[in-house]
Amino acid sequence: MWDYTEKVKEHFYNPRNTGPLEGANATGDVGSISCGDALRLMLKVDPVTEIIQDAHFQTFGCGSAIASSSALTEMVKGKTLDEAKQISNQDIADFLDGLPPEKMHCSVMGREALHAAIANYRGEEWSDDHEEGALVCKCFAVDSQMIEDTIRANKLSTVEEVTNYTKAGGGCSTCHEPIEEILTKVMAERGETFVPAGAKKAKPAVAEAAPAKLGTLARIRKIEEVIAAVRPTLLADRGDIELVDIEGKNILVNLVGACSGCQMEAATLAGIQTKMIEALGEFVRVVPAAKAQAHACASHAHGG
Amino acid sequence: MSTPTPIYLDNNATTACDPKVVEAMLPYFTEQFGNASSMHSFGNKVGVALKAARTKVQKLLGAEFDSEIVFTSCGTESDSTAILSALKAQPDRKEIITTVVEHPAVLSLCEQLEKEGYTIHRLKVDNKGRLNLDDYAKVLSDKVAVVSVMWANNETGTYFPVVEMAEMANAAGVLFHTDAVQAVGKIDINLAATKIDMLSVSGHKLHAPKGIGVLYVRRAVRFRPLLRGGHQERGRRAGTENAPSIIGLGVAAELAMEAMEHERTHVKALRDKLEAGILAVVPHAFVTGNPENRLPNTANIAFEYIEGEAILMLLNKQGIAASSGSACTSGSLEPSHVMRAMGIPYTAAHGTVRFSLSRYTTEEEIERVIAAVPPIVAQLRKLSPYWGENGPVADPAKAFDPAYA
Numbered sequence: 026m027w028d029y030t031e032k033v034k035e036h037f038y039n040p041r042n043t044g045p046l047e048g049a050n051a052t053g054d055v056g057s058i059s060c061g062d063a064l065r066l067m068l069k070v071d072p073v074t075e076i077i078q079d080a081h082f083q084t085f086g087c088g089s090a091i092a093s094s095s096a097l098t099e100m101v102k103g104k105t106l107d108e109a110k111q112i113s114n115q116d117i118a119d120f121l122d123g124l125p126p127e128k129m130h131c132s133v134m135g136r137e138a139l140h141a142a143i144a145n146y147r148g149e150e151w152s153d154d155h156e157e158g159a160l161v162c163k164c165f166a167v168d169s170q171m172i173e174d175t176i177r178a179n180k181l182s183t184v185e186e187v188t189n190y191t192k193a194g195g196g197c198s199t200c201h202e203p204i205e206e207i208l209t210k211v212m213a214e215r216g217e218t219f220v221p222a223g224a225k226k227a228k229p230a231v232a233e234a235a236p237a238k239l240g241t242l243a244r245i246r247k248i249e250e251v252i253a254a255v256r257p258t259l260l261a262d263r264g265d266i267e268l269v270d271i272e273g274k275n276i277l278v279n280l281v282g283a284c285s286g287c288q289m290e291a292a293t294l295a296g297i298q299t300k301m302i303e304a305l306g307e308f309v310r311v312v313p314a315a316k317a318q319a320h321a322c323a324s325h326a327h328g329g
Numbered sequence: 330m331s332t333p334t335p336i337y338l339d340n341n342a343t344t345a346c347d348p349k350v351v352e353a354m355l356p357y358f359t360e361q362f363g364n365a366s367s368m369h370s371f372g373n374k375v376g377v378a379l380k381a382a383r384t385k386v387q388k389l390l391g392a393e394f395d396s397e398i399v400f401t402s403c404g405t406e407s408d409s410t411a412i413l414s415a416l417k418a419q420p421d422r423k424e425i426i427t428t429v430v431e432h433p434a435v436l437s438l439c440e441q442l443e444k445e446g447y448t449i450h451r452l453k454v455d456n457k458g459r460l461n462l463d464d465y466a467k468v469l470s471d472k473v474a475v476v477s478v479m480w481a482n483n484e485t486g487t488y489f490p491v492v493e494m495a496e497m498a499n500a501a502g503v504l505f506h507t508d509a510v511q512a513v514g515k516i517d518i519n520l521a522a523t524k525i526d527m528l529s530v531s532g533h534k535l536h537a538p539k540g541i542g543v544l545y546v547r548r549a550v551r552f553r554p555l556l557r558g559g560h561q562e563r564g565r566r567a568g569t570e571n572a573p574s575i576i577g578l579g580v581a582a583e584l585a586m587e588a589m590e591h592e593r594t595h596v597k598a599l600r601d602k603l604e605a606g607i608l609a610v611v612p613h614a615f616v617t618g619n620p621e622n623r624l625p626n627t628a629n630i631a632f633e634y635i636e637g638e639a640i641l642m643l644l645n646k647q648g649i650a651a652s653s654g655s656a657c658t659s660g661s662l663e664p665s666h667v668m669r670a671m672g673i674p675y676t677a678a679h680g681t682v683r684f685s686l687s688r689y690t691t692e693e694e695i696e697r698v699i700a701a702v703p704p705i706v707a708q709l710r711k712l713s714p715y716w717g718e719n720g721p722v723a724d725p726a727k728a729f730d731p732a733y734a
Contacts (some may be wrong), residue, residue: 026640037642043712053728058715059675061636061655061664063729065714083714087655091712307548 029088036092038242041099046081053151055134062086062131066092066138068101068148073108082138089121089128097121097135100280112136126166136138156167161203166197171209176211183222184208188296195296241307249306250275255297266297269314276301277314331647332651335467335696337688340534341483341511341627342652343687346577347459347536353557353580358571363423365570382579390528390545390581391519399544400575404510404531405434407544407630408477409505410566411527412438415475416447422474424448425505426465428489429670430458435477437509438667452478456672457619458487465494465644469501476505480512480528483652484667484683485618486627488512492523499524504550510534514585515624527552532574536687537581541574576659588688596686597625599695603684604628606699611706613721617673617681627687628655631668631677634716635709640682643705649698654681 029037031217049067056063061084080098096117101109114132118124124132131199137218144151158170175181175190188195194204209219228314239247252268259280269277278297280290290313298311337345357378363371379622380395383622387395401407412435429451440447452460452467460478474700476498480491491507495503498505499603506527512518514535520528529548532541533602546552546565557569570654608614613633632640637653644651654665655678664678673681684698714729722729 034642037639038646040712054714058634058679061675061713062681065729079427083712085634085713086636088642091639129627238616 027089027125027128029092032122032215033089033124036095036121037088039213040082040091040095042079042081042095044083046079048079049081049145051142053138053140053145055137055141056086058085062090062134064090064138065134066094066097066135066136066142068142068146070106077101077104077109079205080114086134087128088282089124090131090134093117093122093124093131094137094138097139100141109139110143112139127160128164129166130168160209162193162196162200165192167193169203169217170237172204172207173211176208177214180215182208182212182217183221185222189254189258192262195258196293197295197301244305248301250299252278252302256284257301259293274307274309276311278307278311279314281286282311335650336579336697338686338690338694338698339650339652340687341486341683342379343539344536344687345689346533346538346583347422347581349584350537350577350580353458354573354577357576359431361572364562371702374725375570376520378576378579379572382414382575382582383580385579386414386530387511389518389586390530390543391517392519392545394548395446396563397458397520397545397548399565400570400578401544401566402540402543402571403542403555404508404529404534405542406434406555407529407531407542408432408434409438410544411529411546412442412475412477413555414527414551414553415504416442418551419474422472422543424450424468424470424473426452426468426476426478427459428452428454428478430454430482430509430667431477431479432483432510435479435606439477440642450470451568456480458485458617458667458671459619460489460494461521462494462497464491466497469497469503471502473501473503475493476503478505478507479646480507481515481624481627482667483511484617484665484687485671486511486624487618488622488624491525491716495524495526503506504711505597511627514582515676517589520545520547528533532578532581535581535585538574541571541578543578583674590627590690596688596690598692599692600626600628600684602692603698604630604685606695607702608700610703615677616708617668617671628684630682630688631673632680632682632706633677634721635680635706639678639709640680640705643708644682644685644701647701649701652683652685656681676721688725693727 037183042078045070048069052064053069053072065083067081068077071078080101082094082098086093090229095291100112100120114129117132118129119136123200135136141151158168158173161167161169161172172187173190173317174191179190181190184194184201187193187204187208194201204220205221212219249268249273252266256266265283267279269279280293294313295310298309301309332384353477356628359377361374363375365372365376383395383604386398388552392398425447427435427449428566434690451539452464454460455531472679476494478491478494480488481488495505504526505524507525508529510529510531511636513530526547528545530543533539552565552604554565556565556567561567604616607630611632615631619628637655641653664675665681668678715721
């Protein structure tokens with residue numbers, strides 16, 4: 026069973042504004058029966074003020090599709106078309122206190138129906154700009170189509186690059202196998218062969234023998250390099266990270282902005298930690314500075 | 330609002346452990362904790378109990394020898410062991426025959442083997458989920474290492490003619506495996522009288538605990554273990570025996586044999602009543618699979634123009650547990666591969682609901698479900714853009730034709 030929030034369940038069990046809307050002057054249809062979800066959004070727009078006076082929906086779909094549709098109708102009422110257009114799929118998900126990553130596409134469908142309805146009102150042509158594939162990365166809700174398109178557009182060739190561009194694979198890392206499969210397929214299209222990162226590293230490692238232990242300064246620089254490398258991904262998500270201190274094996278950082286306290290915080294830190302370990306060639310912990318005090322005590326108790 | 334008494338109709342997913350099974354298992358966690366391989370009295374009693382359990386499973390399967398029973402950790406392990414063993418034992422044979430509607434335990438493994446260079450023949454089914462045995466005969470050859478075909482489909486309950494197919498494989502000199510996790514315990518099986526070489530069982534599908542499975546391996550069938558190590562299971566499956574679960578499965582096997590007649594008559598009657606009761610009231614709904622030839626406990630009904638997960642959530646609110654072949658319940662985009670293979674249109678495939686009964690299902694429960702389903706379907710159809718006042722909108726594809734998709 027999906028872990029739906031109370032608000033999702035409430036909007037599913039008691040959907041608002043259902044059925045055809047009398048006097049509707051804007052309609053947005055998205056989805057299809059083959060995809061398993063389809064949504065028709067109907068708006069009654071004041072021709073003078075462009076304020077949405079009423080909104081109704083009809084949805085064929087799962088619990089979260091119906092809840093997202095219901096939420097959307099509530100959110101747009103009283104807004105002007107331009108204001109409504111600012112509503113993102115994340116706003117719809119937030120209105121419902123969140124959606125499981127596998128179900129984020131339901132909120133995307135809501136936003137698309139809204140855009141389609143606005144285009145319909147203004148007599149514009151609307152076409153959706155994305156196709157959806159199977160969900161690959163469950164931590165960041167990235168589907169195969171998105172990964173494929175990004176690899177193709179940017180000529181990516183490693184899992185790490187895919188993570189940097191799409192975030193896919195940056196959390197628990199269990200989806201690296203399917204990402205490698207997509208890389209293999211898309212790289213073959215351009216006549217290249219995918220080489221796994223491990224295979225690439227293995228050869229020089231033999232030549233270098235055991236990597237020399239890093240000096241203190243070199244070690245700090247490496248740590249800073251890793252932080253710098255992950256920042257763009259976090260910034261793209263309206264978050265940020267800063268290095269606070271290094272205490273032996275513990276690297277203390279501050280996650281700020283959207284990242285701090287976000288449910289992905291642990292996954293984000295785990296991803297950064299993996300990169301640190303790779304870069305430094307030693308085991309380290311990446312710990313939020315705020316929790317470091319408690320952490321230090323805990324490791325003390327277990328020490329010895 | 331008081332929570333209604335739960336009704337569990339998802340027994341093809343998993344079953345409740347029978348209280349008698351639990352009772353039989355308990356001593357083997359505490360006073361009888363010994364390792365059956367040990368040379369002292371702690372282990373000895375466990376060894377005796379394991380032998381008794383093996384005999385009970387042998388009887389349930391109608392196997393000729395108790396040494397043909399290999400305990401594993403689950404149905405999936407049994408399937409993997411069987412298929413990989415056949416490949417290892419016959420390295421010159423690079424082909425496998427299976428069907429498009431197998432469980433992922435077989436299908437995913439075959440997909441992986443395909444990437445590794447094996448040729449997979451996936452037999453197609455018709456709109457009732459039936460195989461064409463002429464197609465099968467055409468691909469049977471001395472290049473085939475193993476045929477793996479399920480006894481009964483988990484979604485529709487439809488049987489495949491595995492006994493006949495095993496005869497054909499045997500005549501062609503090809504090993505035959507069947508994933509029988511849905512069939513064992515529900516129907517009479519007499520392996521000694523068949524040419525089936527290997528058969529998979531899953532304990533938790535027949536009121537034994539999760540984490541225990543069986544692979545039947547006919548005597549003299551060439552076999553290569555998946556796990557090597559100790560001499561457990563006569564060297565065919567290394568690893569210390571899961572004694573409590575094996576003993577539990579033994580009891581479950583015995584209980585299943587006692588309940589077989591009840592399953593064939595009473596459970597089947599309840600299933601038929603459920604289907605007839607729903608279909609009499611709900612328009613645009615139909616049974617999927619082959620109603621003439623299927624498990625006595627399974628009913629799979631497609632409700633057109635609505636989506637399965639939404640149905641399940643509303644059923645769950647009333648305490649009724651079932652499952653669906655819709656894309657949304659699995660997190661994938663495609664509805665169930667079984668429904669697609671049978672050519673069930675998308676208008677219906679997303680709205681399939683499986684009710685699977687057990688020997689604990691009562692008539693009162695079935696009556697409650699018959700009463701609960703029609704209003705739920707009506708409620709969701711009222712929300713659907715594909716549904717008009719009293720039926721599907723005329724030409725749904727035209728009435729609702731978004732730019733999208």
